[in-house]
Amino acid sequence: MSAVIESTAVPAMGAGRLFNAYVQEARAECVRYLRNPGFLLPTLLFPSVFYVMFGIVLAHGNGPDAARYLLASYGTFGVMAPGLFGFGVSLALERDTGLLTLKRALPMPPGAYLAGKMCMALLVAAIVATLLLLLAVFAAHVPMPPSRIAAFYLVEIVGVLPFCALGLLVGTLVKGQGAPGIVNLVYLPMAFLSGLWFPLSMMPETLRSIAPLWPAYHLDRLALAAVGLGEGGLATHVLVLLVFTVAFVAIAARRLRRHG
Numbered sequence: 001m002s003a004v005i006e007s008t009a010v011p012a013m014g015a016g017r018l019f020n021a022y023v024q025e026a027r028a029e030c031v032r033y034l035r036n037p038g039f040l041l042p043t044l045l046f047p048s049v050f051y052v053m054f055g056i057v058l059a060h061g062n063g064p065d066a067a068r069y070l071l072a073s074y075g076t077f078g079v080m081a082p083g084l085f086g087f088g089v090s091l092a093l094e095r096d097t098g099l100l101t102l103k104r105a106l107p108m109p110p111g112a113y114l115a116g117k118m119c120m121a122l123l124v125a126a127i128v129a130t131l132l133l134l135l136a137v138f139a140a141h142v143p144m145p146p147s148r149i150a151a152f153y154l155v156e157i158v159g160v161l162p163f164c165a166l167g168l169l170v171g172t173l174v175k176g177q178g179a180p181g182i183v184n185l186v187y188l189p190m191a192f193l194s195g196l197w198f199p200l201s202m203m204p205e206t207l208r209s210i211a212p213l214w215p216a217y218h219l220d221r222l223a224l225a226a227v228g229l230g231e232g233g234l235a236t237h238v239l240v241l242l243v244f245t246v247a248f249v250a251i252a253a254r255r256l257r258r259h260g
Helices: 002-008 015-034 037-057 066-097 099-105 112-139 146-158 161-173 179-193 205-213 215-226 234-259
Strands: none
Touching: 015 037, 015 112, 037 066, 037 112, 066 099, 066 112, 066 146, 066 161, 066 179, 066 215, 112 146, 112 161, 146 215, 161 179, 161 215, 161 234, 179 205, 179 215, 205 215, 215 234
16 A cells, blocks of 8 residues: 555655746736736835825925935835735635635645745835835935945835735735725724824824834834934834734734634
8 A cells, every 4th residue: 555655646846846836926926916007006106106296396395304204104105015915905815716725726835825925025015115216316316325225125125024924914814805995994004103104203192102013113214214314223123023024924824724
């Protein structure tokens, strides 16, 4: 019997095929979302249009650092969307339609599904950061030396990962049809309460005191430091974002194992 089992067993996937499986899944996810205007256009246009309005047209009367400050804030606002919507909404829909079950049945590495979505979110975050940097440098005339540009890219692109983890968790909690509304109920209040639309100094003390509860607040602090407006304590913000990411992924993975 053991000889029969060994003769019919599927051979283990080699390192080359394993790597190619991850690459192909990442490619498929990126192409799928880049061809979806309902996802791509709002994700790219919202932060860019807001920056044009408030960071260029209306920022001249708010001081010389207004355009720089809003570059960090709208950069954070922009990279939240690929993680929350790319993971949260799509995972909820794919669970409802059975696509997630089908992917689990395919001869592909279990981690390729999540890795593909993560690569998609990183790519879209890079596009958002590029658009905002072009507007800031060439339209708002924000002085950004190469070191600042590199720091901004690093913060915003890697900073999408906590929101991928949060989106993953939301996608395990809600049904497909209600996912867009639930994600918006997370996305928009978090942006407001983290000080991305208005400086925290303009908010009541009660709202200022709870701002550190949101991952967007900590990413915004890092983005402000990247553009030259930081206040220190960067290691703390990085640690908090890391804790958020690990916690969200752990809870989501447990729910996926138990509920699919």
